[in-house]
Amino acid sequence: MLGGYAHRIARIDLSTGQVEYFAPDPKDLEMYVGGRGLGVKYVFENGPQVDPLGPENLLCIMNGPLSGTRAKMSGRLAVVTKSPLTGTVTDSHMGGWTAAKLKWAGFDGLLIKGASERPVYLLVKDGEVTVHDASDLWGKTTHETHRILRERHGEDADVMAIGPAGENLVRFANWINNDERAAGRGGTGAVAGSKKLKAIVVVGTHDKTPQPKDPELWKEADRLASATINDPKNVTAPKKGGLSLYGTNVLMNITNVMGALPTFNAQHTCIEGVEKISGEYIREHRLIKDNTCHACPVACKKMVEVHINGKAIRFESYEYESAWALGAHAGHTDTDWTGYAIYLCNAYGMDTIEAGNAIAVLMEATEKGYYRGEDGIRFGDKEGEVRVLEAIAHRKGVGDMLAEGPARFAKAIGHPEISLEVKGQSIPAYDPRGLKGMGIAYATSNRGACHLRAYTPASEVLGVPYKTDPLAWEGKGKLTKLFQDLSAFTDSLDLCKFSQFAEGPEEYAKQLAAYWGRPVTPEEILRIGERIYNLERYYNNLAGWGEGSDYLPERFLKEPSDCAGSKGQLTELDRMLEEYYRERGWERGVVPPAKLQELGILSQAAD
Amino acid sequence: MPKVNLYATFRDLAGKSQLEVPGATVGEVLENLVRAYPALKEELFEGEGLAERVSVFLEGRDVRYLQGLSTPLSPGATLDLFPPVAGGGLERTFGAFPPWLLERYLEAWGGVKEGEGVYRLPGAWVRFREVEPLKVGSLSIPQLRVEVEGEEAERWFERIAFAASRGGG
Numbered sequence: 001m002l003g004g005y006a007h008r009i010a011r012i013d014l015s016t017g018q019v020e021y022f023a024p025d026p027k028d029l030e031m032y033v034g035g036r037g038l039g040v041k042y043v044f045e046n047g048p049q050v051d052p053l054g055p056e057n058l059l060c061i062m063n064g065p066l067s068g069t070r071a072k073m074s075g076r077l078a079v080v081t082k083s084p085l086t087g088t089v090t091d092s093h094m095g096g097w098t099a100a101k102l103k104w105a106g107f108d109g110l111l112i113k114g115a116s117e118r119p120v121y122l123l124v125k126d127g128e129v130t131v132h133d134a135s136d137l138w139g140k141t142t143h144e145t146h147r148i149l150r151e152r153h154g155e156d157a158d159v160m161a162i163g164p165a166g167e168n169l170v171r172f173a174n175w176i177n178n179d180e181r182a183a184g185r186g187g188t189g190a191v192a193g194s195k196k197l198k199a200i201v202v203v204g205t206h207d208k209t210p211q212p213k214d215p216e217l218w219k220e221a222d223r224l225a226s227a228t229i230n231d232p233k234n235v236t237a238p239k240k241g242g243l244s245l246y247g248t249n250v251l252m253n254i255t256n257v258m259g260a261l262p263t264f265n266a267q268h269t270c271i272e273g274v275e276k277i278s279g280e281y282i283r284e285h286r287l288i289k290d291n292t293c294h295a296c297p298v299a300c301k302k303m304v305e306v307h308i309n310g311k312a313i314r315f316e317s318y319e320y321e322s323a324w325a326l327g328a329h330a331g332h333t334d335t336d337w338t339g340y341a342i343y344l345c346n347a348y349g350m351d352t353i354e355a356g357n358a359i360a361v362l363m364e365a366t367e368k369g370y371y372r373g374e375d376g377i378r379f380g381d382k383e384g385e386v387r388v389l390e391a392i393a394h395r396k397g398v399g400d401m402l403a404e405g406p407a408r409f410a411k412a413i414g415h416p417e418i419s420l421e422v423k424g425q426s427i428p429a430y431d432p433r434g435l436k437g438m439g440i441a442y443a444t445s446n447r448g449a450c451h452l453r454a455y456t457p458a459s460e461v462l463g464v465p466y467k468t469d470p471l472a473w474e475g476k477g478k479l480t481k482l483f484q485d486l487s488a489f490t491d492s493l494d495l496c497k498f499s500q501f502a503e504g505p506e507e508y509a510k511q512l513a514a515y516w517g518r519p520v521t522p523e524e525i526l527r528i529g530e531r532i533y534n535l536e537r538y539y540n541n542l543a544g545w546g547e548g549s550d551y552l553p554e555r556f557l558k559e560p561s562d563c564a565g566s567k568g569q570l571t572e573l574d575r576m577l578e579e580y581y582r583e584r585g586w587e588r589g590v591v592p593p594a595k596l597q598e599l600g601i602l603s604q605a606a607d
Numbered sequence: 608m609p610k611v612n613l614y615a616t617f618r619d620l621a622g623k624s625q626l627e628v629p630g631a632t633v634g635e636v637l638e639n640l641v642r643a644y645p646a647l648k649e650e651l652f653e654g655e656g657l658a659e660r661v662s663v664f665l666e667g668r669d670v671r672y673l674q675g676l677s678t679p680l681s682p683g684a685t686l687d688l689f690p691p692v693a694g695g696g697l698e699r700t701f702g703a704f705p706p707w708l709l710e711r712y713l714e715a716w717g718g719v720k721e722g723e724g725v726y727r728l729p730g731a732w733v734r735f736r737e738v739e740p741l742k743v744g745s746l747s748i749p750q751l752r753v754e755v756e757g758e759e760a761e762r763w764f765e766r767i768a769f770a771a772s773r774g775g776g
Contacts, residue, residue: 224711231705233740233749242746254744280745451776458775462748463702463741465773469672483774490774497776501703504772506712522769 002029003213004065004515006106010129012122014195015055015114019129024108031600033512034064034108035494036091037532039080042111043089044535048543052084052187053169053194055115061102061160061200062110064494065515068103068209068294072225073496075099075294077160082543083186083447084194085171085354085405086424089539090186090447093494094160095293095301096179101158104204112195121199123153134198138167141347146178149201158202163349165393166193170403172354176346180316181293181301184351186425186447187405213517221510228502230297235462236502238297243498244290247300248320249279251429254461256328258470259565260434262427263328264379265360266420266555269431270563273333277323286335291316298498306339315343321451324429325356330363331379341386348393354405357426358392359385361406361419370415373398420553423448423545432556434566435460437468437476440576443550444480444589446536452497454483464501473572477579485529492532531599538591538601547588550577609636609684614698614754617688620646633663634676636686651688662689662698664752666739687738687752697764698754704771706737706751712770730759733767 001007007023024038032038039060046058060080067074077099083090102110106127119134137145145161153159159178166173166189173189174182183189192198212218228234235241242250255261256274263271275281282304292299303316318339326345327338345352359377366376375391375398377384391399401409406426410419420427425448432439437456445453459479460470468475490500490508505522513520540549556571581588585595596602608627618624621644628643630636637657641648651661656676663670664687670678680686689698706724713733718726726733735753742748755764 224708228705228708231749233705233747234703235746235748242744246745250745254746257744455774455776458773459702461743462746462775463700463750464748464775465701465704465768465771466699467669467672467702467741482772486772486774487776497774500774500776502773504770506770526772 002026002065002516002518004069004210005029005034006103006108006208006210008107008127009109009111010107011111011113012129012131013114014112014116014120014131014197017131019131031528032532033489033492033528035062035076035078035492036080036488037492037528038062038109039078039091040089040532040536040539043080043082044539048082048539050082052082052087052191055113055195057082057191057194059112059188059191059195060109061112062494063099063102063108064492066493066495066511068100068204069515070222070295071495071511072222072229073296073298073499074493075296076494076496077102077183078491078494079175079183079188081188081191083188084169084190085187086448087543088423088447088545089536090188091491092174092183092185092188093491094175094177094181094183095496096158096177096181097294098158098160098177098202099494100294101202101204103210104206104208105202106208110200112197115194116196119196119198121149121197121201123201123203125203137198139164142176142349143347145199149199150178153201153203156203158204159199161199161349162189162192162197163347163393165348165350166190167198168393168395168403169193170350170392170395171405172351173349174351176349179291179293180346182346182351185353185450187351189349210515212514214514217510218514221507221514225503225507225511228507229499231502234502236298236498238299243300243501244298246279246283247302247317249282249318249323251320252278252323253280255430255434257565258434258461259561259563259567260431260470261324261328261429262420262431264331265329265364265418266427266431267364268563269434269561269566271328271331271333274328276333276335277327277338279320281335282318286318286339288314293496296496300498304339306336306343308336308340313340313343315339315346318342319352321429322352322356325353326359326385329356329360330385332382334382337382337386341389344386344389348389350389350393353428354426355389355392357420358402358406358409359388361410362388362398362402364418365410365413365415370413370418371398417554420555421449422551422553423549425449427553430457431561431566432552432571433561433569435470436473436571436576437479439552439556439571439573440476440480440580441483443552443573443577444484444580446533446540453487454480455487455497456480456483458483458501465504471566471569473576477576478583480580481583484533485526487529488532489525489529492528531601534591534595534599535601537586538596541590546590550589608682609680609686611636611640612685612687614687614689617647617650620644620650630680632676632680633665633670633678633686636680637663637676663687664689664700664738668741697760698752699768700738700750700752701771702741702748702750703773704751705749706735709735709751709753709767712767716766728759728763731755731757731763733763
């Protein structure tokens with residue numbers, strides 16, 4: 001039996017209230033590991049044709065074989081389902097302690113199906129899952145829900161909840177846990193809302209912490225991983241490295257200088273005054289505390305305090321993507337209003353990236369006269385932005401249209417070109433005219449535009465694992481495949497993406513081998529990642545995303561960048577796609593049967 | 608006066624591995640270099656421009672991503688000149704890959720330490736050294752330059768590059 005697992009998954013039918021338990025198939029664990037990979041396998045088996053907001057959709061809450069152990073940066077939890085935003089399979093990950101506590105409660109995952117007639121929450125404790133009435137919680141913010149449920153079940157209880165946005169089926173609603181970490185993208189909170197599932201409470205005890213099958217190998221593996229993460233020269237070095245000191249938002253000034261920061265809905269590629277929403281400025285002027293996640297020495301999380309109309313608001317965290325989406329993308333760099341907008345999105349349970357894109361699209365539509373409603377807003381209107389965010393969460397006025405996602409909104413007003421989306425999901429904070437690799441990464445991401453499937457800025461900006469020219473397209477297809485496969489694997493362990501700034505296939509293989517109790521090669525790591533990526537693509541192909549589905553918004557192909565660093569640049573998507581498909585062995589975005597067989601997917605799928 | 612380090616076949620052509628060459632830009636230094644060692648001219652230049660297959664590094668940064676031949680040089684600058692990959696040696700600058708970790712891998716693969724930053728593997732030599740970290744905004748990323756030479760260079764280079772695979776997010 002492979003080590004690291006609780007060997008217990010709960011299958012919960014919210015239509016009937018019935019809960020069953022099963023041990024995951026060892027073959028599935030070897031092929032898909034856990035977290036994202038195993039979740040995708042279960043969502044695939046549930047069928048790619050389901051209505052994402054129908055009771056038949058499957059919502060998977062998964063941890064991995066290293067969750068709950070002392071493996072560094074192992075605090076991530078995967079939420080996997082069919083996305084109501086994109087219609088693709090999607091996975092989104094949150095930090096904090098939820099993943100660890102789920103393991104300590106005796107579980108590798110929860111598979112939730114059906115839909116309750118009344119609001120409910122799940123209590124996960126001592127190897128059992130029970131369904132409880134949540135009528136009193138319906139309508140409450142995520143923060144209120146955390147507080148009430150922790151009062152009820154104890155301060156050690158971990159609570160992940162949806163907010164009013166999830167209840168109102170906002171297609172980019174998310175999950176927020178009591179450490180204010182978000183499983184942000186793809187609308188997994190709306191899937192919960194459609195099932196009337198308000199929250200999941202997890203109570204775990206340390207006696208269920210899994211032990212490595214090979215303790216000697218584990219000592220060596222853990223020592224190596226710790227040494228690379230803590231290496232004082234590395235960006236992950238606690239209290240020394242840039243990622244530890246400033247968090248993700250250390251990138252804001254950098255991408256702005258490179259002309260790679262989409263602003264004013266990507267009509268421009270930089271913005272004046274960006275310093276005011278940067279990690280450096282926040283550290284000096286708004287930081288309260290450096291918080292962290294389970295087993296993480298890096299502590300990239302930043303608790304901050306902003307002031308709005310004389311009122312102090314504390315929240316976590318002033319992330320790069322969030323600050324960009326709700327600040328620069330909306331045409332302003334106001335420290336406090338940007339922070340307040342982030343806080344509100346967390347309270348209502350909405351993805352900050354998609355919400356910021358919704359705001360930016362409405363602003364461009366208003367300024368160009370494409371939207372003429374009284375509740376239209378213009379770039380830089382911070383108070384208007386907050387009004388619209390509230391309207392989205394409660395589906396009022398223009399907020400009701402935007403709650404369908406900026407892509408559907410732009411299409412509905414007859415101007416799909418102003419929505420910066422791929423497969424229905426909007427772009428994050430990197431402009432592919434200034435960072436060409438992001439262009440191919442967005443286009444080929446299996447969950448729609450995304451920076452976390454293949455983080456090419458690692459190479460293009462930070463020189464990891466080797467430096468490439470951000471303005472060159474050559475080689476980016478190959479790089480994207482490597483990053484996609486590596487991330488598909490680490491998302492299945494489920495380790496933080498930041499671990500990749502310090503660890504590689506050798507270090508991951510050693511840690512997994514020590515827990516599994518059988519040899520794992522670095523090559524197997526990438527093979528597993530490739531298998532997961534192909535299974536996701538196969539699911540999407542069957543769900544209707546076939547040839548021609550790997551595209552980019554027209555703006556990046558036709559409107560040149562206007563800022564220093566990337567001035568005059570466009571994205572050479574077709575050339576990169578050709579290189580990428582060659583590396584993948586795909587036919588114009590479709591996985592051929594031979595590839596599915598080669599990776600063991602087809603025979604497995606048929607089992 | 609700027610220093611120039613030559614690698615692999617460039618050393619044979621010049622008969623030296625390190626020299627001092629006058630010049631205030633990368634272009635001036637290279638022109639003065641080929642004046643003294645004409646055999647290098649064909650290797651370094653294509654017409655007026657830098658040959659595509661040659662790698663010229665200033666403090667660990669490829670000058671192509673700086674200002675090319677116009678990149679200004681301080682009197683204490685060091686340029687590293689690498690011949691094309693097909694010339695028998697392979698090199699790459701890896702980010703976030705500490706030298707102590709590479710040493711561990713090399714030892715695990717049967718490498719023998721021959722000196723500081725020099726290992727002998729079956730059919731290949733590996734040389735590595737830390738170069739100036741890549742500084743981007745408030746971030747500093749350590750850089751390790753690795754060269755592999757010998758009959759089995761390609762195989763070992765691929766293995767090192769695979770082990771050095773990193774990403775981020």
